[in-house]
Structures are given as structure tokens and as C-alpha cells.
Amino acid sequence: MTLTRTALVRLLTHPAGKIPAPRLIGAVLLGGALAAAGVSHLTVARQEFQAQVPPWFPMDKDFVVLASGVVEIGLGAALIALRKRRVPVGLAAAAFFVLIFPGNISQYVTRTDGFGLDTDRARLTRLFFQPVLVLWALWSTGAWKELRAALRQGNRPE
Structure with missing residues (x-):
């Protein structure tokens, strides 16, 4: 299955409709968790996050942690x-x-x-x-549903 250019553009630019309450709550909770994690990248957990930067990654670990926090x-x-652009935001996340x-x-x-993950099992x-x-x-964000619809549309002859 592939996306046509038209289906991809619609997926990324079409304003989303109303979001059901469970999804809205899920998006807000995930957004809050991401924002909190991002702040901790810049402050209290900066060193802990550096443990996750692979040694082979060709950039300064501190820069990677700060950039990913932002x-x-x-x-x-x-x-x-x-909320009106939640699908592209969901895809980006x-x-x-x-x-x-x-x-x-x-x-x-x-x-x-790092982060208390001090065993192979953890x-x-x-x-x-x-x-x-x-x-x-x-x-x-409804991105799963919209992505599936775009893929179905992309497989139809135009």
C-alpha cells in the first residue's frame, strides 16, 4: 500500500473534525507527559537522558538531549x-x-x-x-484512522 501525493497532502493539511473525548484525554495526557519529559531534558534529568544517546551517534550528547527536549x-x-491539526501532530509525535x-x-x-534501568531485564x-x-x-490524534483512509484512497485509481 502506498500513499499518492494527493492523499498525503490531504492527510497533512485537511483540518480534523471533532475529537472524541477518550482520544482528547489521551492526546492531552500524552502531550503533558511529553512536555514534562522535555522540561526534564533541559533541567533535572539532563545527565540521565545522555545515557540514551548511542555512543555511535555523531553529535554531542548534551546537544542531542537539549534539542530532543525542545x-x-x-x-x-x-x-x-x-486540535484542528491533530493528525499531522500525531504523525510527528x-x-x-x-x-x-x-x-x-x-x-x-x-x-x-539510566532512569533506574540498571538491569538488562529492566x-x-x-x-x-x-x-x-x-x-x-x-x-x-486520529492519525491512525486518517492514515488508513489515506492509504485506501491512495490505492484507488484516479
């Missing part, structure tokens, strides 16, 4: 405030969770402690929560 604050605020997943894998593979268990965050971002 992105998390922005995504969190957008999840809370941008899901993409962010996918992009940072190699850091979680690296933390497991290199056996780096680090491994954490890996299973990243897909949950991706799905949460897609579900709570």
Missing part, C-alpha cells in the same frame, strides 16, 4: 493545543518516538544505566513500551 516540549504543547528508539536499543545493548522491558507510545500518538 522537540518534546513543542510536540507536547502541540498535542494539547492544536509517532515519528519522534520511532526516531528515538535506537537510543533505547543502544541503552539495552551497551548496558548503560532495559529490555522498556523497549516494549516504545511501540505503545507510537500507537498512543496515532490513536489519540
Whole structure:
């Protein structure tokens, strides 16, 4: 299944309709959690987050932590405030969770402690929560539904 250019543009630019209450609550909770995590990147947990930056990543660990914190604050605020553009925000949040997943894998593979994850079992268990965050971002914003509709539309002859 592929997206046509038209379906992709509609997915990213079409204003979303009313969001059901459970999804709205989910988006606000995820937005709050992201914003709080982002603030902690910049303040109290800066060193802890550096444990998640893979040693092979070609940028300064502190810069990566600060930049990802700013992105998390922005995504969190957008999840809370941008209800009319929630689908692109949901896609962006899901993409962010996918992009940072190699850091979680690296933390497991290199056996780096951080955030109380001081055993292989704890680090491994954490890996299973990243897909949950991706799905949460897609579900709570309606992006999952809209993406499926766009994929169906993209497979129809024009």
C-alpha cells in the first residue's frame, strides 16, 4: 500500500473534525507527559537522558538531549493545543518516538544505566513500551484512522 501525493497532502493539511473525548484525554495526557519529559531534558534529568544517546551517534550528547527536549516540549504543547491539526501532530509525535528508539536499543545493548534501568531485564522491558507510545500518538490524534483512509484512497485509481 502506498500513499499518492494527493492523499498525503490531504492527510497533512485537511483540518480534523471533532475529537472524541477518550482520544482528547489521551492526546492531552500524552502531550503533558511529553512536555514534562522535555522540561526534564533541559533541567533535572539532563545527565540521565545522555545515557540514551548511542555512543555511535555523531553529535554531542548534551546537544542531542537539549534539542530532543525542545522537540518534546513543542510536540507536547502541540498535542494539547492544536486540535484542528491533530493528525499531522500525531504523525510527528509517532515519528519522534520511532526516531528515538535506537537510543533505547543502544541503552539495552551497551548496558548503560539510566532512569533506574540498571538491569538488562529492566532495559529490555522498556523497549516494549516504545511501540505503545507510537500507537498512543496515532490513536489519540486520529492519525491512525486518517492514515488508513489515506492509504485506501491512495490505492484507488484516479
